[in-house]
Amino acid sequence: MAEPARTGWRPLRVAVVGAGPAGIYAAEALAGQDDVPVAVDLVDRLPTPFGLVRHGIAPDHVKMRALRETLHHTLDHERVRFVGNVEIGTDLSLDELRRHVDAVVYTYGAAGDRRLGVPGEELPGSLAATDVVAWYCGHPDADRARVEEAVLRARDVVVVGVGNVALDVARVLARSPAELDPTEMPQHVLDTLAAAPVERVTVLGRRGPAQATFTTQELRELGHLARATVLVSPRDLDDPGNEALAAADRHVARNLAALQGFTENLPVDGWTTVHLQFHARPVRLLGTDRVTGVEVERTTVDEDGRAVGTGETYTLPADLVVRSVGYRGHPLPGLPLDAGTVPHQAGRVLRDGVPSTGEYVAGWIKRGPTGVVGTNKHDARETVGSLLADAASGVLVPRGDEDWVDTLVARGGRPVLLADWRAIDAAEIALGAAHGRARTTLHDRESLLAAVRSAAAAAEG
Numbered sequence: 001m002a003e004p005a006r007t008g009w010r011p012l013r014v015a016v017v018g019a020g021p022a023g024i025y026a027a028e029a030l031a032g033q034d035d036v037p038v039a040v041d042l043v044d045r046l047p048t049p050f051g052l053v054r055h056g057i058a059p060d061h062v063k064m065r066a067l068r069e070t071l072h073h074t075l076d077h078e079r080v081r082f083v084g085n086v087e088i089g090t091d092l093s094l095d096e097l098r099r100h101v102d103a104v105v106y107t108y109g110a111a112g113d114r115r116l117g118v119p120g121e122e123l124p125g126s127l128a129a130t131d132v133v134a135w136y137c138g139h140p141d142a143d144r145a146r147v148e149e150a151v152l153r154a155r156d157v158v159v160v161g162v163g164n165v166a167l168d169v170a171r172v173l174a175r176s177p178a179e180l181d182p183t184e185m186p187q188h189v190l191d192t193l194a195a196a197p198v199e200r201v202t203v204l205g206r207r208g209p210a211q212a213t214f215t216t217q218e219l220r221e222l223g224h225l226a227r228a229t230v231l232v233s234p235r236d237l238d239d240p241g242n243e244a245l246a247a248a249d250r251h252v253a254r255n256l257a258a259l260q261g262f263t264e265n266l267p268v269d270g271w272t273t274v275h276l277q278f279h280a281r282p283v284r285l286l287g288t289d290r291v292t293g294v295e296v297e298r299t300t301v302d303e304d305g306r307a308v309g310t311g312e313t314y315t316l317p318a319d320l321v322v323r324s325v326g327y328r329g330h331p332l333p334g335l336p337l338d339a340g341t342v343p344h345q346a347g348r349v350l351r352d353g354v355p356s357t358g359e360y361v362a363g364w365i366k367r368g369p370t371g372v373v374g375t376n377k378h379d380a381r382e383t384v385g386s387l388l389a390d391a392a393s394g395v396l397v398p399r400g401d402e403d404w405v406d407t408l409v410a411r412g413g414r415p416v417l418l419a420d421w422r423a424i425d426a427a428e429i430a431l432g433a434a435h436g437r438a439r440t441t442l443h444d445r446e447s448l449l450a451a452v453r454s455a456a457a458a459a460e461g
Contacts, residue, residue: 010398011037011079012391013101017088017332018108019044020051021373022363024071025380026105031079036391040080041101041405045087046140047416047448048424049075051109053373055139058168059183059441060175067373075418083405084416085449091413092404094334100404102396103358103387106342106349107380110329110364116160120285121323125150129165129324136172136193138186138441140448148192154320155197158294160282161324162205162212167222169322170201174228174272184432186443201228201274202316206281206299206307209237209259210245216254223262228272232262236278239301281307285321294318327369341368347383348390358396360387416452423455424448 014030016023019042027040048054050068057064075082088094098104113128115121127150134142151173159170172180177194185193205212222230237259246253259276267273279299286293298312328340336343336351342361343350349359362383363376371379390396405415416424424442428451432439442448 010401011039012103012396013039013041013399014103014105014387015041015043015097015101015404016105016107017043017097018051018106018363018365019046019049019082019084020107020109020363021053021067021071022109022366022376022380023051023105023107024049024074025377026107026362026384027077027080028074029381029384030387031074031077033388036388038079042075042080042082043086043088044082044084045090045108047085047421047445047452049082049084049421054441055137056133056165057137058133058172059137059185060172060180061168062183064373065184075421081405082416082418082421084421085445086408086413086415089333092408094332096407097404098358098399100400100402100407101358102399103360103391105360105362105383105387106332106335106365107361107363108332108365110327110340110369112328112330112340113323114326114328116282116323116325118282118284120287120291123285123287123291124289125153125287125291125319126285126321126323129159129161129169129322130327132169132322133165136185136189138184138189138443140443140445142443144188144443148188150320151192151196153197153290155199156317157198157201157320157322158282158316158318159201159203159322159324160206161326162203162214162276162278163324163326164214164218166203166322166324167214167218169324170203170274171222171225173198174201174222174225174274176225176227179226182437184428184437184439184441186441187435188443198272201272202318203274203276204280204282204294204296205276205278207278207301207305208239208242209256209278210239210242210252211301211305212255212278214255216251216258219255219258222274223258225272225274227270228274229265229268230262231265231267231273231275232259233277234263236276237263241301279307281309282321283309283313285318286315291318291321294321327364329365329368341365347386357390360384414449416449420452420455424451426455427451 027042030038113130135147159166280296282294283297284295294316298310299307302308331337344361348355362380428439
């Protein structure tokens with residue numbers, strides 16, 4: 001049921017579509033100012049908030065995932081209402097939403113994956129990192145059967161990409177069951193990873209180590225796995241321009257130092273190996289009925305920083321290939337999209353090159369999948385600044401007074417409000433406690449909604 005309608009005042013009604021970090025930071029910036037009275041609806045298609053903090057940060061990164069406790073303060077704000085389990089464009093059209101609120105801020109992220117564009121990419125055993133991450137984080141939309149079938153066959157894994165997500169995937173697949181057991185992963189994920197026969201994980205970077213985008217912290221973490229050894233060939237670090245690049249960029253210098261340390265490692269009997277290979281781009285995935293290997297071409301980096309093939313090739317065995325070469329935004333019905341982002345001017349959505357009254361954008365769907373979680377705070381403030389300026393100048397005009405959540409409920413919708421999310425949160429904590437963990441993620445939508453119904457029945461009983 002919808003929460004009681006606000007009476008006695010008429011704040012600016014703003015719907016923020018997407019309850020990940022970008023959306024929560026936008027709601028925080030709106031609710032935390034006093035120049036313009038606001039009422040913010042934080043809308044998400046999932047029954048749960050936090051976006052990639054919940055479904056993107058690897059579960060073995062406990063401290064990073066704890067960021068949700070900070071984000072939760074915004075959900076508790078009296079000017080903010082969380083409305084989950086509502087998909088704009090399906091449960092409610094964008095036009096309907098816009099008729100009920102004064103402004104909309106789109107912050108739904110960039111959840112699509114980019115392709116390698118090589119032959120064999122469609123073979124079974126070839127997955128996007130988005131698929132694997134969604135699975136081990138317990139995302140309701142994860143293709144559990146497809147991922148688990150691939151992981152349970154995976155003795156040799158090739159991960160394409162040298163960003164943090166690629167290292168997350170490599171690290172999770174290389175960790176021992178004892179290391180993963182305390183995490184929030186769903187039990188079926190822990191069971192699958194414990195049964196997976198992974199012996200070798202090879203991470204391919206198409207350019208040199210100085211051009212890798214992973215952070216030094218992520219890189220160093222690979223060196224502290226309980227039963228895995230990181231291998232790097234000295235040949236891959238022997239780039240003439242590395243010294244100059246390291247002198248100009250401390251991040252590059254730290255990465256190169258960490259990689260240099262790995263060149264001294266040797267394989268350990270019975271341990272998984274994680275081999276970081278640079279100047280290596282896949283040109284073809286091998287196999288007939290499923291992936292059996294990857295044909296790799298050695299590259300050099302040209303003056304413009306691009307990978308250029310040398311013609312020298314070699315083959316890596318692979319039962320599982322995971323591409324981690326970037327995210328891209330997907331269209332929301334009725335919203336313009338250009339090359340994976342919404343066209344905008346200082347956060348104001350542009351339609352046919354002209355700012356569209358009452359429409360704004362923030363986060364990855366605004367700027368593309370770049371930066372860290374905290375980057376979204378500055379980005380959201382810019383967008384909210386534009387919105388508040390438009391409100392102060394009279395550009396935003398009040399629309400209807402009817403509560404769109406009541407409209408949705410009347411037609412059979414099942415929005416998840418803050419009290420409902422608290423019931424889900426409590427159910428996950430209880431499930432985790434039963435296994436000696438702080439939390440276990442409920443991974444499917446029906447289980448999440450069942451926790452809501454159970455709490456409601458207990459309250460009525």
